[in-house]
Amino acid sequence: DTAVSQTPKYLVTQMGNDKSIKCEQNLGHDTMYWYKQDSKKFLKIMFSYNNKELIINETVPNRFSPKSPDKAHLNLHINSLELGDSAVYFCASSQVHSFKAETQYFGPGTRLLVL
């Protein structure tokens, strides 16, 4: 069984559309994260949720809205997609919100291409 799964794996869409990426972890972890990896491979944290509560909210456009229906799921909704949103989005989870000490496990990534 996949520990951290994301759907879809690939997403191609037009500018201006609204899209969602789903993430699920079956590790029983309390904390989940969203990262963005740009074309230069630079990884940057966007959000983290601990037990359905928003902990980290980096400076990302408010077109990006995370939603955590339960601690096993953290979905990312993006409104009014722009060309610059094209990237690979990674979901991750860790046991507690202290990933300084705990390992983060990453999903396979969602490759978003905005045309």
Next chain:
Amino acid sequence: AQKVTQAQTEISVVEKEDVTLDCVYETRDTTYYLFWYKQPPSGELVFLIRRNSFDEQNEISGRYSWNFQKSTSSFNFTITASQVVDSAVYFCALSESNNNDMRFGAGTRLTVKP
């Protein structure tokens, strides 16, 4: 501010060669954590190691070894007798104890040729 520098953008070696990937970090915190992740061509991120700032003992895991030196703020990663399957982008990352953030370096793309 915390910062991670991986000065080597790309490295190419021939199979069975040893290769060292450099990672230099900056932090004002005395308690921090360092990580290495591997991103193979398939795209997933694979955890390799976590080290806290109080543990300078070097670690060896099979063909992989890590050299942590606080004096030079470095956490270098060596692959011995490299194999084609080692071809990937390798990321070094830093997390401080006083903030809930993990900063990744820009990554080093390693290509191992047969």
